[in-house]
Amino acid sequence: MNDGIAADPAVRTPTAAPSRRFLLVRRTAAAGAALLVAAAAALAWGEWRGWPWLAGWSEGWLSGRLGRELRWRPPEAPSGSAPGWRLSLIGPLRLQAADLAVADPAGAAAARPPAPEGLPAGWTLHARDLDLRLRWRDLLAWRRGEPLRIEQVGIGRIAARLQREADGRANWLLERAADAPARPRPAVQIGTLWLREGRVAIDDRPLALQADAMFSLDDRGVKLRSGGRWRQQPLSLALETGSPLPWIAAGAAAPVGFALSLEAGATLLRAQGRVRDLLGLRGLDTGFTLSGPSLARVGEPLGLTLPTTASFRAQGRILREPAEASPWRLQLAQARIGRSELSGDFVLDTAAARPQLGGTLRGRALWLADLGPAIGVPAQAAERQAAASDGRILPDRRFDLPSLDRMDAALTVSLDRLELGEAFARPIAPLQARLRLQHAVLSIDELAARVGSGGQITGSIGLDARGAQARWTTALRATGVPLEDWLRQTRASGAGPWISGRLSGDLLMKGQGRSTAELLASADGRLRLGITQGRMSQLALEAAGIDVAQALGLLLVGDRGLPLRCAVADLQVRDGTATPRVMLVDTPDSLVVVDGALSLATEQLMLRARVRPHDFSPLSLRTPIDVRGTLARPKVSLDTRGLVQRLLPSALLALVTPAAALLPLLDPGDGGSDAGCRDLALRLSAASDRRGAGR
Template identity: 45%
Template sequence: MTLLTTAPYRSEGSLAWEGEAWTVKLDRLEVGSSRLDGSFRFDARPKVPLLEGKLGGARLALRDLGPALGAPPPHDAGDRARATAAPRPRAAGTRVLPQREFDIPSLAALNADVAVAIGELALGTKQLETLTDLRTRIVLKDSVLQLRDLSVATAAGRARGELEVDARAKLPRWSARLSWSDIRLERFVKARSPVGSKKGGRPLPVLSGDLEGRLRVKGSGRSTAQVLASLDGDLELWIGQGRVSHLVLEFAGIDVAQSLGVAIGGDRLLHMRCAVATFDIRDGVLQARHVLVDTSDSTVVAGGRVSLADERLDLIVTARPKDFSPLSLRAPIRVGGTFAQPRVGIEGTKLALRLGAAALLAAAAPIAALIALVDTGDPDIATCRKTLLRPPSEANGAASRPGDKVDHAPRADPASDPAIERRRRAEHRRRAAEAQRRSSDTVDRAPRADPSQDPALERGRERRLP
């Protein structure tokens, strides 16, 4: 019987032969920090053996599934020490995505139908809340593996979806559909503002609100890296009733004066009028379509790409102020580098022009140097709907304007976004109905001719008189 590749495990239970099949009852199954249990029935009589049963438990650590996903298995302290001097696999060097191929042939050696219900799924980081109430049904038949009715809860919300691996083709085909809703960001993301709030001094969440979104992708490959490098699809994220740390926004805009003011006076949460991010995924490259966070203080837009194929980042984030700031180095922030070695810095071209002017003024008087750093603010108030209906080159701001160094691929027309297209059509129907109503009102209100003023009618009336 073929099972998942895991780290060393320990189990306790019973094994019995009942009629024509084996039954296994696992009272305890320990794999790393995972604590599982289950009951199974294995029938070897069919041409392809069948495994049925239930898998449960209190805790499943995502790290313990690493070997099944192509990552090297966890080692004990002695193994780690010996591995230090040994040649390291490629995934541990310049690449971080697992390169080791899956055991695809084993999918043809077994059929299975297993119900899964696990108390919590640990993500392996303290920065995110643990997932709970993991439920799915694993169905493997004729080399097609499916995770049906996948569902997991976290931070008062829930994610749902399904996953399929079709190993019948020479190159296995993968597809996934996921959606999530009502996930409270202030609980799910543990990051807090480095300064206390103005009122109580407590660190505030960097983000709060209801996170919703969806992911639809297809790909092919024999390893995690190959599959991710081949993905096609789309990703959408949005935040309802959201708020964001004022300090984070000022840092995003490189606003020295306001950042210091917030740091000294205390942070506060700003209401986000709009927070949305949509990406097109082609050949393993996530291309930003619309990325926007709009508050009463600033509008933050972003553009660029994330390549899962090359494991490279090429993003630019720009904050547009809506207020006056006496000391601003406002310029796009570039996020570049690789997954293994990401780099964050200020986009040099635009900031260099501003700092160059400051240096020239400094030759005349130190105080005059501040003139070049004065930011008058942007009086325009961007709205979510207007931004989404703008061409991507405008919606993504400085990251997609001529002269920037980011080499963007052509972006999809907003009309290709189903949600935007539906809104456009609804607006078109509303305007057409309004025009029709006004036309009808105009016809109804048009003055009608007095019959007595019509000569033909008057002659006819005279002929009928005695």
């Protein structure tokens, strides 16, 4: 046996290697456990402290994303002061901050008072007592593309100052690189939302708006009250809504109810309905009532061109689809403007480069006087009297020409009747037209109106406001207008109209200026009128001719209508002065011829009417009648020289015998004829042409 042979030292025991591996594993496990304990301790320490060291990092990161300073401290706190900030990462993610302040962007204009208390100049927003909670699984789901669900957003108080300059710069707008793609608004769902108190000071130069608003909100709704001034007029606003949570969730299908009351100066708007997107005003369906001193005051802040009118009250419905860039739809159930009653359906497209208004304007009645302010005529009687106190009646208030370039429009006008004023017994009924506004060129064409039984008025009117002065063109034609139906001719019971017959004619006119008075003062054109199948009061004719005997006789036995053998007027208008080429009325009794001039520039009247009898009259002065003065104060007088030429011989003969005094007043007449009237019209026209050529 080899008991004495020694063991081989190269041969190891089988337990050596496993023992060392165990030690390595144990040491690794111990190190991992130590790291876990350290991490847990650090996490516990961070949770206990609220992770204050992340506040500074988040300030820098958020400031870079927003392009302006953001801090978790009050605006007036010194730099480096400790933020009232606490973050919890265990369980639901929760952020609590005593303050959040957001500064104005770089280059913003100097702050203008007033500002909410505690918000110094240079800062846009200061929020206090923020509380934000969300779950980690909701955050992970949002990373996968699902809507971001936030369990709670709570704010104790907000103070903000919103300021916009005339050039469009606003302190609430975030800067974005020109090449940065537009990102859709993220879908957000909030479980609980509340704001106990908010105050916002607004100074908007483009809207001429200065306001101070107080508001609060929670899951049940929003309440807002605001006061201030808009375009130098007092402003008051009250808004109450249902829960605002659907508005925050992008693409929400559920609309939210609201009630709005807005008073700006004398304009009052009340609306009640539902809207899906409050800020974008999309998915809107609301009824409204609107009243105010003029439609133009409503259009100004909206960038719309609406006419200056008398006071109005309107009610209807406003609709807008939820889709982006959807047009506005207005169903105007009723609008009372002065005495006018209008309605209509309109579509306003604000997504185009220029706002586009289309639709149909209907009306039971439109009084022309209610649109008088659009051409400078004061709406109130006292203002009209004051405007005429200087002896002028043509409106000289300048047009707002730039307003015609704010939008384009294409409207169909359909009126049951157009009331022209107190001088007319019957309205124009009905009236159809097309109204177009294209790059500051306004046109009313395809005009077709019926007057009385069988009368028609057609034509077009245009106003080009592209230059410093507006250019006006008019082309109107009247056919068969019955004067006895159209003109108001008040007479004693049983007496016929002063004048009757079918009026036809045409008006071609153009001018330029910045007011109605300037347009007429520069007018060039022609007005031609004629009456067929007509009759004229013999009493009016004899009175015009100062035929005392026949006028007295008619007063005793009654007036009668004389047939008009011809009645024509042809007026030439040059540089605002209207001169009759021909203006005459001929009956079997007398011929009346009018000449002279009417200046639309100075409103001076320089007209003379001569009456030539066709029959015998025993007591006739037959002297010309002069119409002088102005349109506001016309003065009618007898030509004293012609009157003396008749009365002086009569007075001298009266010295011989009283009966002889009547001899100069006897008028044998000229026994006129139809052919004589037509020949005279031709002679007068030719003479006028010669005078015009001589000038």
